[in-house]
Structure formats: structure tokens, C-alpha cells
Amino acid sequence: MDTNTHFGRIRQALEEQITSGVLPPGARLPAERLLSERFHTTRVTVRGALNSLEQDGIIYREDRRGWFVAPPRLVYNPTKNANFHQMAAEQGYAPDTSLIEAHRIPSTPQIQQMLGLPPLSQVYRLRRLRSIDQRVVLFVENYIRADYFPDLLDHDLSQSLSTLYQERYQTVYQHVAFQLYPVALPEQAASQLKVTQGSAGLLISRVNRDQSNRIIDCDFEYWRHYALVVQAETT
Amino acid sequence: MDTNTHFGRIRQALEEQITSGVLPPGARLPAERLLSERFHTTRVTVRGALNSLEQDGIIYREDRRGWFVAPPRLVYNPTKNANFHQMAAEQGYAPDTSLIEAHRIPSTPQIQQMLGLPPLSQVYRLRRLRSIDQRVVLFVENYIRADYFPDLLDHDLSQSLSTLYQERYQTVYQHVAFQLYPVALPEQAASQLKVTQGSAGLLISRVNRDQSNRIIDCDFEYWRHYALVVQAETT
DNA sequence: GAGTGGTCTAGACCACACC
DNA sequence: GTGTGGTCTAGACCACTCC
Numbered sequence: 001m002d003t004n005t006h007f008g009r010i011r012q013a014l015e016e017q018i019t020s021g022v023l024p025p026g027a028r029l030p031a032e033r034l035l036s037e038r039f040h041t042t043r044v045t046v047r048g049a050l051n052s053l054e055q056d057g058i059i060y061r062e063d064r065r066g067w068f069v070a071p072p073r074l075v076y077n078p079t080k081n082a083n084f085h086q087m088a089a090e091q092g093y094a095p096d097t098s099l100i101e102a103h104r105i106p107s108t109p110q111i112q113q114m115l116g117l118p119p120l121s122q123v124y125r126l127r128r129l130r131s132i133d134q135r136v137v138l139f140v141e142n143y144i145r146a147d148y149f150p151d152l153l154d155h156d157l158s159q160s161l162s163t164l165y166q167e168r169y170q171t172v173y174q175h176v177a178f179q180l181y182p183v184a185l186p187e188q189a190a191s192q193l194k195v196t197q198g199s200a201g202l203l204i205s206r207v208n209r210d211q212s213n214r215i216i217d218c219d220f221e222y223w224r225h226y227a228l229v230v231q232a233e234t235t
Numbered sequence: 236m237d238t239n240t241h242f243g244r245i246r247q248a249l250e251e252q253i254t255s256g257v258l259p260p261g262a263r264l265p266a267e268r269l270l271s272e273r274f275h276t277t278r279v280t281v282r283g284a285l286n287s288l289e290q291d292g293i294i295y296r297e298d299r300r301g302w303f304v305a306p307p308r309l310v311y312n313p314t315k316n317a318n319f320h321q322m323a324a325e326q327g328y329a330p331d332t333s334l335i336e337a338h339r340i341p342s343t344p345q346i347q348q349m350l351g352l353p354p355l356s357q358v359y360r361l362r363r364l365r366s367i368d369q370r371v372v373l374f375v376e377n378y379i380r381a382d383y384f385p386d387l388l389d390h391d392l393s394q395s396l397s398t399l400y401q402e403r404y405q406t407v408y409q410h411v412a413f414q415l416y417p418v419a420l421p422e423q424a425a426s427q428l429k430v431t432q433g434s435a436g437l438l439i440s441r442v443n444r445d446q447s448n449r450i451i452d453c454d455f456e457y458w459r460h461y462a463l464v465v466q467a468e469t470t
Numbered sequence: 471g472a473g474t475g476g477t478c479t480a481g482a483c484c485a486c487a488c489c
Numbered sequence: 490g491t492g493t494g495g496t497c498t499a500g501a502c503c504a505c506t507c508c
């Protein structure tokens with residue numbers, strides 16, 4: 001790290017406090033104004049350093065609440081059909097899902113293309129917010145073929161979909177096509193994840209097929225970018 | 236997009252110019268000072284909007300040169316053992332690799348662990364820089380078991396390693412374990428990729444095995460985050 | 471040498487979280 | 490109500506690129 005700039009010095013000083021454990025995961029950082037006094041600089045410069053640490057996933061922010069030390073990343077394997085709750089629990093986190101909305105709606109052209117549906121067909125759209133250890137980390141939109149899952153909306157939608165499919169519809173995820181890239185979080189995802197719109201996130205979208213190779217749903221997962229590491233292997 | 240802020244209005248205006256094609260991929264944006272005059276604001280605010288567009292992969296910067304409209308992302312499938320040149324060429328880009336350095340060195344503990352090597356063993360370390368259509372997009376470090384590839388450094392190292400392995404050593408990639416997460420680009424990667432250290436990147440690291448399931452090498456790929464979309468599927 | 475982005479100063483007001 | 494981050498102003502100097 002380049003310590004010839006205020007930027008670099010602040011970054012390094014904070015990083016040391018964090019890696020040494022003086023500031024443990026989850027701890028709140030001193031206020032920006034306090035940091036700017038302590039380093040004899042201005043808030044603009046301090047925010048530059050904080051943004052860089054955020055970029056690196058070392059700290060994260062909650063909109064208008066402050067900056068916090070980031071806990072270790074969740075390991076996410078998109079090729080295993082692991083559900084969120086199981087995955088988080090196995091890694092020692094306390095997962096939670098809250099349903100934001102669930103509707104039966106006409107499909108859009110984009111969704112028709114992803115699900116291989118004709119125009120005017122109906123889908124369910126779920127919007128859900130997921131957290132680990134009380135930190136919201138994931139905003140996810142699911143689009144589900146309505147014809148394959150009658151009365152889906154009558155069930156508990158805060159559980160994992162894969163569990164619901166299996167127990168109520170004798171359907172399991174078999175084949176997954178996924179795609180992933182860094183984005184600036186769009187408005188709704190940002191506000192649900194309690195960050196400023198435009199801050200960094202990771203978009204993972206998946207198209208899922210069942211044991212008969214039928215496309216059954218797709219989803220758009222907006223992750224806070226510090227929250228996960230994607231891992232997979234192939235033979 | 237929230238147009239109640241200068242930030243949002245600038246972002247939106249630039250985004251429209253880009254998506255409408257007034258500013259085509261590769262085009263240079265007006266200077267920051269010019270933009271700040273045109274939007275009746277200051278450079279600080281303009282840079283906020285530019286950073287947000289950069290976050291989204293819509294524009295990218297070259298250190299001290301300016302801001303440019305980002306071309307479409309390269310599709311990267313880490314589960315296919317595709318080599319960089321082949322992958323880029325198939326998608327209509329002109330790929331290029333330049334060798335920065337190649338040495339035979341003692342392995343570090345981290346590399347020993349990844350390659351399953353005992354202490355004091357030797358590895359080759361390659362550092363290479365890769366570009367598509369003259370834009371540098373990837374800085375990659377390879378660590379290769381020296382015992383499996385005698386005289387490796389005598390060959391042309393600006394070609395794809397998988398080609399070299401296959402033609403000279405009768406060795407092919409068979410099994411890949413990879414891991415991926417967003418990072419702030421570290422010093423060397425940043426300077427090679429011609430960006431400010433601390434700007435956003437994607438780190439992909441892989442451990443590769445050959446047809447006999449022996450670990451043969453590992454690599455650390457630092458991508459400019461706007462340059463790629465990761466895609467894969469599994470059965 | 472002119473122009474660019476990179477960094478920085480020293481303030482200000484606002485919306486919101488928390489008490 | 491107090492303190493926080495979010496946004497913004499109106500400048501400045503430096504390091505570097507490009508001509």
C-alpha cells in the first residue's frame with residue numbers, strides 16, 4: 001500500500017486495526033468526522049479511504065448508520081443446489097429470510113426468454129431479503145412458472161424454495177445455468193440492502209431445471225459484494 | 236435512478252448518451268472539468284457519478300488518461316478449460332498476452348498449501364498481462380510445479396499454458412477448482428492494469444489438475460471488473 | 471507546455487437513525 | 490434533539506500523458 005498519500009495512510013492504519021483484531025468483525029468504526037480529525041485531514045479524504053476498504057470487502061456500510069468491520073465471507077457454491085439456509089447454517093451463520101412481496105403476474109419479455117415461455121403467460125414473482133447474523137446480505141427476485149406450481153403462494157415463502165418444491169411438488173433442482181458479474185446495486189436492491197444506490201454488488205442470475213430437464217424458475221440474486229466468495233469445481 | 240441529486244442526474248444523462256449510442260464503446264468521455272461546467276456542479280460530484288458508472292461496468296478509466304465507454308463483457312466459463320486466446324477469439328476480440336516476468340523460485344507457504352508441495356520445493360512463477368482489443372483487462376500470476384515441467388522457461392510463455400502443456404509435456408487440464416470474489420486491485424495488478432490502486436477488480440484463483448489428477452499449477456487472475464461475465468452450468 | 475485525472479482543503483446543508 | 494452519513498461547493502496543487 002502506498003503510504004505517500006493520506007488516503008493510503010488512513011487505509012493502512014484502519015486495516016491494521018482490523019487485521020490485528022483491535023476492531024473485531026461487526027465492530028463499528030469511529031465516525032468519519034472523528035477519523036478526519038485524528039488523521040488531520042478532511043471527510044472527503046477519509047471517505048476515499050473508507051470506500052477503498054469497502055471495495056476490498058474489509059468493511060461495509062449501512063446507509064446513514066455507519067461503517068462496520070466485515071465478517072468472513074460466506075462460501076457460495078452455485079453448482080451445488082444448496083439452499084441458502086442450509087449453506088449458511090453449515091458455515092456457522094444464523095440465516096434468515098423475509099418475504100417482501102409475492103405476486104402472480106404476467107411475464108415480461110426478458111422472463112419469457114429466460115424461462116422459455118410464450119407471451120402473456122403467468123409467472124410468480126417473489127422478492128425476498130436474506131440475512132446472516134442479522135446482516136442483510138442478499139436481495140433476491142424469483143420468477144417461477146405458475147403452471148408447474150399451483151397454489152404456490154399459499155405456502156410459507158420464507159423457507160427455501162428447493163425445500164418447498166421437493167416437499168409439495170415432488171420437484172427438485174437438477175440442472176443450473178448461472179451467470180455472475182459485479183454491478184452497482186439498482187435502486188430497490190440498494191434500499192432493501194440498506195446501502196446507497198450505486199454501491200458495489202454482485203449479481204448472480206440462475207436458470208434452474210428439474211429432474212425432467214424442464215425449466216422451472218430463474219432468479220436474480222443481488223449480493224452485497226463483501227458477503228461472499230464463489231467457489232466451485234469441475235471434473 | 237434517483238434524479239433528485241446532481242449525482243443521479245449526471246449518471247442518467249451519461250448513461251443515456253451511452254445506451255443510445257451517441258457515445259459508442261471505446262469512446263472517450265468529456266473531461267471531468269468540462270462535465271462539471273456543463274452540469275453546473277463541481278468535479279467532486281462529477282467523479283461520484285463517474286465512479287458509480289464505473290461500478291456498473293458501463294465506463295472504465297485509464298490512470299491519468301481519462302474515462303471511456305466499456306465494450307461488452309467477455310464471457311468467461313471457468314469450468315471449460317478454455318484458454319484465454321481461444322475464448323477471446325471465439326467472441327470476436329483480438330487477444331494478446333505479454334510476459335512480465337518468469338522465474339524459478341522457492342515456493343511460499345501459501346503456494347505449498349495450494350499445490351500440495353513440501354517446504355523448500357521450487358516452482359515457476361509467471362506474471363503476465365492480457366488484453367483484448369488493446370485494452371488491458373487481466374493481470375495473472377501462475378505458480379507451476381517445477382518438477383513436472385522441466386525447461387518450461389525455455390519456451391514461448393506468451394502463448395496459452397494449456398497449449399504449451401499439451402504440445403510439449405503431454406499434459407492437459409482435467410479438473411479445476413476455482414474461487415472468485417470482488418476485491419480492490421492490489422498495487423502490482425493495479426499498476427499493470429493502468430488503474431489507481433484500490434479500484435474494483437475481480438479475483439479468480441484456480442487450482443488445476445491433469446489427466447492423472449495431479450495438481451500441476453495454480454493461478455491468480457486479477458480482472459478489471461467491467462471486463463467479464465462469469466458463466467457456467469452444471470448437471 | 472497544455473491538459474488530464476489524482477489528491478486534497480475547509481467548510482456547508484440535508485435526511486435519517488437513535489435516544 | 491443530537492449525531493451520523495449523504496451530498497455538495499469552490500476552489501487548490503501535483504503527477505502524468507500527449508502533443
